[in-house]
Amino acid sequence: xxxxxxxxxxxxxxxxxxxxxxxxxxxxxxxxxxxxxxxxxxxxxxxxxxxxxxxxxxxxxxxxxxxxxxxxxxxxxxxxxxxxxxxxxxxxxxxxxxxxxxxxxxxxxxxxxxxxxxxxxxxxxxxxxxxxxxxxxxxxxxxxxxxxxxxxxxxxxxxxxxxxxxxxxxxxxxxxxxxxxxxxxxxxxxxxxxxxxxxxx
Numbered sequence: 205x206x207x208x209x210x211x212x213x214x215x216x217x218x219x220x221x222x223x224x225x226x227x228x229x230x231x232x233x234x235x236x237x238x239x240x241x242x243x244x245x246x247x248x249x250x251x252x253x254x255x256x257x258x259x260x261x262x263x264x265x266x267x268x269x270x271x272x273x274x275x276x277x278x279x280x281x282x283x284x285x286x287x288x289x290x291x292x293x294x295x296x297x298x299x300x301x302x303x304x305x306x307x308x309x310x311x312x313x314x315x316x317x318x319x320x321x322x323x324x325x326x327x328x329x330x331x332x333x334x335x336x337x338x339x340x341x342x343x344x345x346x347x348x349x350x351x352x353x354x355x356x357x358x359x360x361x362x363x364x365x366x367x368x369x370x371x372x373x374x375x376x377x378x379x380x381x382x383x384x385x386x387x388x389x390x391x392x393x394x395x396x397x398x399x400x401x402x403x404x405x
Contacts (some may be wrong), residue, residue, distance in 0.1 A: 247259045316359070
């Protein structure tokens with residue numbers, strides 16, 4: 205028979221296994237792009253979609269989707285906060301709330317995927333320049349999925365955005381359900397029948 209302790213252990217194992225699988229996918233795709241494409245070089249995996257989608261090797265010194273170039277190192281502090289936040293909040297997710305656990309797994313994997321890139325490239329650049337502070341603004345993540353109508357992104361970005369969207373959807377559902385219960389409660393209170401008194405003649 206399962207115990208609360210075994211449930212907690214299973215949940216932690218699922219979080220670790222899921223995050224590691226997604227993290228591996230992120231790192232492998234980045235490695236393949238770095239190994240096979242020069243910076244800014246594009247590859248067309250589907251010729252019929254060449255005007256819409258390509259695999260393009262981009263070194264992103266900003267945050268997700270290439271925004272705020274040169275400030276990606278600041279986002280490492282956000283990554284650390286998110287990492288701690290997921291680990292603190294994860295045990296508090298109620299039983300049966302698998303969408304929230306999935307969201308936590310996606311966010312954790314995406315968070316780690318990009319911070320690994322930034323730490324690695326910071327260390328590599330610092331070895332060349334000899335100065336950590338000059339290397340930090342040049343730290344980058346490898347992006348590759350390039351749609352003509354969107355910014356270039358990677359698997360880690362996709363994980364974070366999907367996880368946040370799933371979390372927002374769950375919070376919206378919870379808030380809607382709570383609002384519905386409150387409305388039903390008020391409606392019931394407004395229709396409570398008043399007992400008639402029976403006086404003696």
